Amino acid sequence: MKHYYFFLLFILIASCQYFEKQVPSEKELLQKELKAINWKEVDEYPSFTDCDKLEDKIQRKQCFFEYLTQLIQEKLQVDTLSVLYPELDTIEVKVTVFPDSRMQFEPQFPKDSAAYDTIKIDSILHARLVDFPKVNPAIKQGIPVKTQFILPVIIKVE
Template sequence: MKRIVVLLAFALTSCSYFEKQVPNEQELLQKELKAINWNQVDEYPSIAECEKLTDATQRKQCFFEFLSSTIQQKLDTDTLSVLYPELDTIEVKITVNPDATLVFEPQFPQDSTAYDKKKIDSILRVRLTDLPKINPAIKRGIPVKTQFILPVIIRGE
């Protein structure tokens, strides 16, 4: 019986030897937030055809090549090359939202007044409506918004 009492007393007092300083929740959060590279995603946006590739660099390249060629094909049939024969390339800012919606915005030089920006923007919006489903970028398992500027070649006739 004495052994049980001694063992019980030892067990109760020895718990203090195992106590560790528990880090503050806010300190842990701040440390984790600083460790995250917010300028890079874990997975880039993608389409179903590119999902088959296992290498991240190849998937990214596949996605950008698909998007660039698809936009060029859709704009080939339009009047941009007729309206603006001097315009051979247009830069398009593409936003892929977490809900997989896309936003296209043409980018023009600051001093550019030679183009009707509203007209080009409306042509882009009309032509780029029925693209295949694009999966958003992933950061730490969560879909995130990404933006990039893609040069699109306007082919003349």
Template sequence: MKQFSFFIFLLFFNSCQYFEKKVPSEKELLQKELRSINWKEVDEYPTVAECETINDKKLRQKCFFDVMSQLIQEKLNVDSLSILYPDLDTIQVKVTVFPNSKMKFEPEFRKDSVAYDTIRIDSILHARLVDFPKVNPAIKRGLPVKTQFTLPVIIKAKE
């Protein structure tokens, strides 16, 4: 019995080393978590009231893009942009939605767009693209985040 208790005692103290595990530091855990996050994707895309009822992520995104394109086209169709530049049929507009629901619009011109007065087009866009409905920002891990996307806006000629 003495040998058995000595064996148990020896086993008990030697087995503690098997329970010791290296605990990762706070920085290591943070870096691992940051690497696992896909920063190119958001959990929920920005949305407007018309698209709130759609549950499918892709359909809600398409709805938002369609509504934004339509609103921008409506605001630009009442302007003289199509008269000033009749061969300008499409403008790429970079839309930025900030976490506080504010929006910023910037036209993106091709490198060969020297035929257009880009400063004038930019000022027309900034003057016309105001008073949009409230846009809910994109959500990433439960927090609102800034998103940017480019919409092709078709300029229709006045008839």
């Protein structure tokens, strides 16, 4: 029985080192986790239903951008934009995908855009760039997030 008490006393003394360790505070843990997150990159890019079938992240991203560019070009192709402004061959469109799956389009004009009627072009784009298929928003840490990117759209003259 004495050996049992001696063994119990030894374990008690040896385990005291575990009680002396300081536990990091909640704020320290939060700051450490926030620093570990890459805020410039999303875990999953926005995607259309057709692109969700692809397994590779890079292929899904490429599919999304190609499909969106194609849709925008098709919607602008039926308009008089290329007739009104034949010198305008490419428009940069700032696309915003919101967490609730809404999309917003804003044309980005070059600094020398005095030759264009930017208000008219903007109104044509807003009138044409509607009724897009449902888009799944980007995902960061399991949460849908807002993403923005600039998409160059070529206006085809036919």
